[in-house]
Amino acid sequence: MAYELSEEQEALRAQIQQMAVEKVAPRAAEIDREGDFPWDMQKLLAENELLGLSIPEEYGGSGASLLSNCIVAEELARACATTSLIFVVQKLAAYPIVLAGSEEIKQKYLPPLARGEVLAAFCLTERGAGSDAAATKTTAVETDDGYLLNGEKCFITNGSIADTFSTFTMTDIDRGVRGISAFVVEKEFPGFSVGPVEDKMGLRGAQVSEVKFEDCLVPKENMLGERGSGFITAMKTLDSSRPLVGAQAVGIAQGALDVAVGWAREREQFGSSIGKLQGIQFMLADMKTRVEAARQLVYRSATLCDNNDPELSLFSAMSKLFASDMAMSVTADAVQVLGGYGYMKDQPLERMMRDAKVTQIYEGTNQVQRVVVARRLLGKL
């Protein structure tokens, strides 16, 4: 399925690029150094109506395509991966509600998320259920008053600062993956709490923590979709979010390439610019080629998602896999182009390299993406 960026999408890219250069990039190093959540960036995204970009118009959002969302994630990540993640996680966590929530639940929870008044979190991973997400041990037991949730989720982005939590639990253990049910949980529900914020390699401004449910009472109407449909909701959500992680990776790599090209022009050794050295030229040429190849795959996978194409799971996995591996190697090569300067914290490249790493891990590691691709290639053996 072919795609072409519309005039609106090119204009959106130009708008985000300008905003990123003027307001996001100048904050990136400080956000990384301080490790606090950048509320000013959250406000900037909300004021520019970006936190509701993916939410349907009838619930206060813009209802933009996934391709448009990818362009925004990419341009933000080019300047600051943490800021891009604020945008990406709002979409990730709102999507189970969009996909499976009742009309009342959508009307209740989506408009404040679309306005960016509150943040959302996506709660799937547990200590014993990472790649094997179906092994979830968090339980939800039906009572007369609602469902009682018990368990702990870990590595939850926005865990300590979100108000709205799309949460995946086991309601019927004997039914395996068909026993998983999704709920929307509010931070004010009794029995809900959060653990300490994790100290991480990269994405230093993102607040990642445990969230805990101790006899946490959730109203029955907060179940998203049918009882037992939670795993399908989670997988569909990840299918439509992995292209955004791919876009984030493309943006980080493009940001690193921008710095490396500028440096190769200016830096002189042996009496002339290092950009005249064929060894440097070839590195830059390979980096550019790989960034562009990943971008095309990400845009294609987003287009397939937008058209509900049967190939979307495959392409979504391939785009996240290829783009994140590319971002890891392009950021490392960019450090190399700067030599010792690339290793120092007063240049942005070591931050970009640390930020790139997580795109190979979250929303399913790249080994898991390879499993998805191989299964499609080989079928049932």
Ligand SMILES: Cc1cc2nc3c(=O)[nH]c(=O)nc-3n(C[C@H](O)[C@H](O)[C@H](O)COP(=O)(O)OP(=O)(O)OC[C@H]3O[C@@H](n4cnc5c(N)ncnc54)[C@H](O)[C@@H]3O)c2cc1C
């Ligand atoms: C910064 C950050 C933010 C995150 N945010 C969220 C969030 O908001 N919400 C959320 O729910 N989760 C979140 N996660 C969790 C993330 O999705 C998991 O870390 C990821 O899915 C991997 O799970 P795990 O860490 O338990 O690794 P494990 O599953 O323990 O994997 C360990 C290793 O084994 C490999 N492996 C596992 N299974 C296979 C297999 N079948 N074949 C081959 N290799 C395999 C993996 O690829 C990996 O290399 C976040 C993680 C990080 C680091």
